[in-house]
Amino acid sequence: MTKKFYQLSARERLEAMDLTPSLTAFYRERQSDEMPNLIENYFADFTLPEGLLRHLVVDGRSYQVPMVTEEPSVVAAANNGARLVGQAGGFQSHQTSQSLLGGQILFQDVAIDELLAYVSEQREAIFEAAKLAKPSMVERGDGLKDVQIRSLAGRRASLDLTVQTGEAMGANAVNTILEAVKAVFQPFSKNIVAAILTNAGHDALVTVTTQMPVSLVGGLAVAKAIVSLSAFGKVDPDRAVTENKGIFNGLSAVVLATGNDYRAVEAAGHAYAGSTGRYQSLSTWKLDDTGEFLLGSLTMPVNIGxxxxxxxxxxxxxxxxxxxxxxxxxxxxxxxxxTGLANNLAALKAVSGPGIQAGHMRMQARTLAIQVGAVGDEVLKVANGLAAEGAVDQNHAKKILGEIRKNDA
Structure with missing residues (x-):
């Protein structure tokens, strides 16, 4: 019996793809024993570089933070921002994030009063169904913690479940509980559209702040420029999108490095950024009343495991x-x-001061050197040559590489 493509081994898939011998060999060298079962139709590993945020101080503790990203300047910016904040004692947290994940049972063409009455009557049965679905969660103190009904436009409603998931992110557990609870709503079965977790993270907010003397960022004028740029992120969605992207540059690199779902974290963050009805920057920078300290804060939902x-x-x-x-x-x-707030500080300082392009180009020069064929020590030599000439483009990179190799011959 012929196997379907997804049933083949990674090596068999390569053979079935009818690739050139060189491409087949390339992918075969990048197969591993660790990854095949993580995704469907696996045939090779795609690797990203991992860099280190050397000293990130949070609540008085210094962390070495792994960051996985393909963007050249992200790790440098994180280290820069963390260094500045570290000189002022580091970041502080102001609330304990709950390990809570939400789930929804979605109803349409439903009378909200009838549904509310039914939920009130069946509350005990709902919790019992959730307990039987994941008894081990309940035994360790986790499991379903709350049930609420939300009325939505067009005779729609959402039954919102809040589940305490413990040390795991808990997506599969929440979906299992939802399926069990859905069975309690048999009288409304024709009205149920779906039962699925939500990544919104309303109950998983995390807040970090920093307070630093303005001298650490270059003085009062620089601090005021940072505050002014931050204010644009509160009134202009176009600016807010870019500022939040800069926050996620660092934040998502750590989420990815720890094996978590960066897409879920980013989606929740962007939803929270628009929760007031207008999309805004997730971070806030302002001066204290004395004008001597720059205050930064970042609040957003984080559901990870x-x-x-x-x-x-x-x-x-x-x-x-x-x-x-x-x-x-x-x-x-x-x-x-x-880490996200550290990246944000570094970006705001660069944009409001000398401009972000200078730092970006220094890092981009290395990438460009590799693209034109530089290897080993040649990479830094080409990058330095590009920086000295002030022209970071492929033609200049090729010219510099050629001169280096000619002189070394």
């Missing part, structure tokens, strides 16, 4: 958590958000 899922299957994710010092789930969330 420390156990289970891809983390359990990815040795790098496990080792990266070890590198971080095996933090609690709450501490890990704060580290992630603090």
């Amino acid at each position: 420390r156990l289970g899922g891809a983390i359990a299957a990815m040795p790098m994710a496990q080792r990266n958590l070890e590198l971080l010092g095996a933090p609690s789930l709450g501490a890990l969330k704060k580290v992630i958000v603090a």
Whole structure:
């Protein structure tokens, strides 16, 4: 019996793809024993570079933070921002993030009063169904914690479940509970559209702040420029999108390095950025009343895990958590958000001061050197040559590389 493509081994898939011998050999060299079962139709590993945020101080503790990203300047910016904040004592957290994940049972063409009455009558049955679906969660103190009904436009409604998931992100657990609870609503079965978790993270907000003397960022004029630029992110969605992207540059790099779902975190963050009815920057920078201190804060939902899922299957994710010092789930969330705020500070300081292009181009020069064929020590030599000439483009890179190789011959 012929196997379907998804049933083939990784090596068999390559053979079935009818590639050139060189491309087949390229992908074969990039197959591993660790990744095949993580995704469908696996045939090779795609690797990204991992850099280190050397000292990130949060609540008085210094962390070595792994960051996985393809963008050249992100790790440098994170280190720059963390260094400035570190000189002022580091970041502080101001609330304990809950390990709570939401789920929804969605109803249409439903009388909200009837549904509200039914939920009130069946509340005990709802919690019992959730308990039977995941008894181990309840035994360790987790599981379903709350049930609420929300009325939506067009005779629609959402039954919102709040589930405490413990050390795991808990997506599969929440979906299992939802399916069990859905059975309680048999009288409304024709009205149910779906039962699915939500990544909104309303109950998983994390806040980090910093207070630093304006002298650390270059004086009062620089601090005022940072505050002014931050204010644009509150009134102009176009500016807010770019500022939030800069926050996620650092934040998502840590989420990815720890084996978590950066897409879910980003989606929740962007939704929260628009929760007032107007899309805004997630961060806020302002001066204190004396004008002597620059105050920064970042609040957003973070639903991640420390156990289970891809983390359990990815040795790098496990080792990266070890590198971080095996933090609690709450501490890990704060580290992630603090990294985002560090990147944000570095970006605002650069944009409001000398401009972000200079730093970006220094990092881009290295990437360009590799693109034109530089290897080993040649990469830095080409990058330095491009910086000296002030022209970071492929033609200049090729010219400099040629001159280097001619002189070394």
